[in-house]
């Protein structure tokens with residue numbers, strides 16, 4: 001008989017403990033998001049694929065088409081093309097392509113870039129079953145950015 005009441009007491013105690021935890025957590029800010037309708041803000045050191053940095057003054061990029069990022073990339077996934085244009089002293093960037101299927105996110109290209117024209121993006125919604133979806137025209141991407 002004593003065991004019967006001990007069991008009831010112990011059951012009631014665990015029920016109350018459980019309810020108090022539920023009540024406490026109910027009023028806390030949720031740590032989860034309603035993905036894909038909501039997305040996380042990535043941390044400053046997060047490494048998404050590289051992208052051209054938008055120059056705040058000119059609204060375009062800071063790339064001088066030197067090709068050091070391309071040459072320094074151990075995976076050979078960058079293709080930079082610059083063109084001499086009339087009336088312009090430096091080469092004008094006409095293509096900046098990234099094959100993200102080969103990129104190891106090592107950061108060598110960013111380290112090589114003296115004008116600071118490239119950076120890691122905060123992009124993380126990149127799932128796809130098509131390889132072609134990971135070939136990026138970074139110049140076009142920059143123009144499409146608001």
Ligand code: SF4
Pocket residue numbers: 050072073074075076077078102103104105106107108109110
């Ligand atoms: S992060 Fe590394 S692997 Fe990726 S493009 Fe830059 S240099 Fe190449």
Ligand code: SF4
Pocket residue numbers: 062063064065066067068069070080112113114115116117118
């Ligand atoms: S991104 Fe930087 S390193 Fe690459 S071509 Fe442009 S200026 Fe040179």
